[in-house]
Amino acid sequence: MEHRDDIGAKLGMWVFIFTEILLFGGLFLVYAIMRSAYSTEFHQAAHHLNAFIGSINTVVLLLSSATVAMSITAVQKGNNKLAVILLFITLLCAAVFMVNKYFEWGHKIHIGLYPGSDLMLTLSHGQVMFFSLYFFMTGLHMFHLVVGGIILTIVMLKVQRGTINAGHYVLLENGGLYWHLVDLIWIFLFPLLYLIT
Amino acid sequence: METETVHITPYRAHAWVLITLLALTFLTITVTWIDLSALTVLVAMLIASVKAYIVLTYFMHLKFESSLFRVFVIMVLAIYVLVILFTLSDYLFR
Numbered sequence: 001m002e003h004r005d006d007i008g009a010k011l012g013m014w015v016f017i018f019t020e021i022l023l024f025g026g027l028f029l030v031y032a033i034m035r036s037a038y039s040t041e042f043h044q045a046a047h048h049l050n051a052f053i054g055s056i057n058t059v060v061l062l063l064s065s066a067t068v069a070m071s072i073t074a075v076q077k078g079n080n081k082l083a084v085i086l087l088f089i090t091l092l093c094a095a096v097f098m099v100n101k102y103f104e105w106g107h108k109i110h111i112g113l114y115p116g117s118d119l120m121l122t123l124s125h126g127q128v129m130f131f132s133l134y135f136f137m138t139g140l141h142m143f144h145l146v147v148g149g150i151i152l153t154i155v156m157l158k159v160q161r162g163t164i165n166a167g168h169y170v171l172l173e174n175g176g177l178y179w180h181l182v183d184l185i186w187i188f189l190f191p192l193l194y195l196i197t
Numbered sequence: 198m199e200t201e202t203v204h205i206t207p208y209r210a211h212a213w214v215l216i217t218l219l220a221l222t223f224l225t226i227t228v229t230w231i232d233l234s235a236l237t238v239l240v241a242m243l244i245a246s247v248k249a250y251i252v253l254t255y256f257m258h259l260k261f262e263s264s265l266f267r268v269f270v271i272m273v274l275a276i277y278v279l280v281i282l283f284t285l286s287d288y289l290f291r
Contacts, residue, residue: 010266025277036289195241
């Protein structure tokens with residue numbers, strides 16, 4: 001019989017998630033201190049963010065998290081076909097999120113608002129701080145989203161092939177945990193960046 | 198090999214969690230339309246924390262894992278809160 005330790009595998013995934021929490025946690029701490037120092041500048045700068053796109057992306061990410069969670073149920077019940085469909089919906093959601101981000105960032109870069117731009121140099125220190133944090137935090141979050149998308153694509157193919165099945169699905173669970181982490185970070189990023197106007 | 202009981206969350210439970218999270222998102226957006234001045238951040242963070250708790254408990258399945266997982270998560274969050282408190286106390290009262 002092959003050696004397996006699903007609890008150990010999940011525990012390992014959680015330890016990794018803890019390092020991610022502390023990584024983003026540091027950034028949230030920088031945000032908190034900068035915001036207390038430059039609260040009016042942060043409010044002014046946040047007006048430039050598109051709260052509508054931010055809201056759409058929040059809904060899209062929550063939906064994608066639910067479909068991942070449901071795909072685990074599907075695999076547990078032996079319905080791999082449904083699990084593949086649910087994971088595919090998750091990946092579609094990720095794509096929608098990325099397209100929205102492309103338009104959001106694209107617009108800002110178009111009007112000359114990006115780190116190191118001439119326009120950025122004319123802004124006050126607090127506003128520069130806000131946009132730097134905005135680009136860095138959403139950028140890092142987006143990077144996680146891409147990695148999560150790659151992981152879930154691999155997981156989806158394994159579910160389709162049957163390598164992940166009702167008797168052995170810890171990889172799907174861990175991929176799901178990673179995806180939920182991406183969602184978790186966005187839950188805090190969204191109100192802090194988009195809703196402070 | 199020891200047999201462990203596997204908890205299968207029904208689809209409907211996931212759907213309800215999703216609806217709750219969407220409702221809280223709607224709430225957090227509408228709350229910003231009301232001017233609560235200093236309380237705005239607090240309310241936003243409170244709602245975000247409730248959402249995070251729901252994601253951790255149900256989507257991330259902590260409710261049905263061994264208590265070891267919950268202890269770990271609580272410890273890490275406690276460490277993070279300590280880091281915040283120490284840093285802020287230094288910044289705000291130096």
